[in-house]
């Protein structure tokens with residue numbers, strides 16, 4: 001049975017970040033995810049999770065200079081020391097939040113280097129971080145992003161991510177399958193999910209093409225949840241932009257939260 005995590009970077013933005021945990025719990029969620037916790041004290045975040053009985057499903061390693069357009073550096077040659085420091089910072093938060101999944105963003109390709117150099121850097125960095133995280137039972141996620149929203153991102157296709165996970169060859173590195181990106185770049189989602197199978201480490205959803213509630217747009221999510229049930233049993237992150245208010249748009253998830 002599909003179970004859902006509220007993405008607090010995109011949902012409940014009507015209230016300040018620290019108040020979003022309460023809103024997610026009141027709406028019936030028992031897990032949350034968000035992009036970045038680093039502006040906040042890990043103890044205060046852990047307290048919000050504990051007060052509201054929430055599990056932290058996922059968050060991202062620091063992405064570099066987000067406002068300048070950076071989207072991580074795991075695949076960027078020359079940024080290895082920064083990647084490793086960021087992985088260590090994220091690990092400290094993951095331990096404080098008892099979070100078992102952390103997303104390592106690959107980065108926007110650097111035109112000074114060719115594909116092979118990016119790929120080799122990505123594999124080396126991910127192996128290093130996976131070994132660091134393994135003793136804590138934490139899985140690192142890699143996520144393809146569509147090239148319309150994030151042009152130049154190192155990773156755009158799901159099977160490319162699967163191939164990289166196989167090359168990285170660590171049991172605690174998996175693919176973060178965001179069905180919004182996957183539909184834009186790959187399509188044929190029922191078959192894709194089956195093909196990815198055990199490599200799926202986390203799932204996120206939104207409508208296509210506008211990234212709103214999954215109840216609208218071109219995807220039939222009730223069907224996709226049934227397909228996912230056969231291959232994945234973790235939380236599904238609700239990473240979408242509410243079309244109106246968050247609460248108004250939650251009708252689609254109520255039947256699942258009530259079960």
Ligand SMILES: O=C(O)C(=O)[C@H](O)CO
Pocket residue numbers: 035060103143145178181204239
């Ligand atoms: O954009 C997404 O889909 C994500 O999940 C990333 O973590 C943030 O870019």
Ligand SMILES: [Mg+2]
Pocket residue numbers: 143178204239
């Ligand atoms: Mg995503």
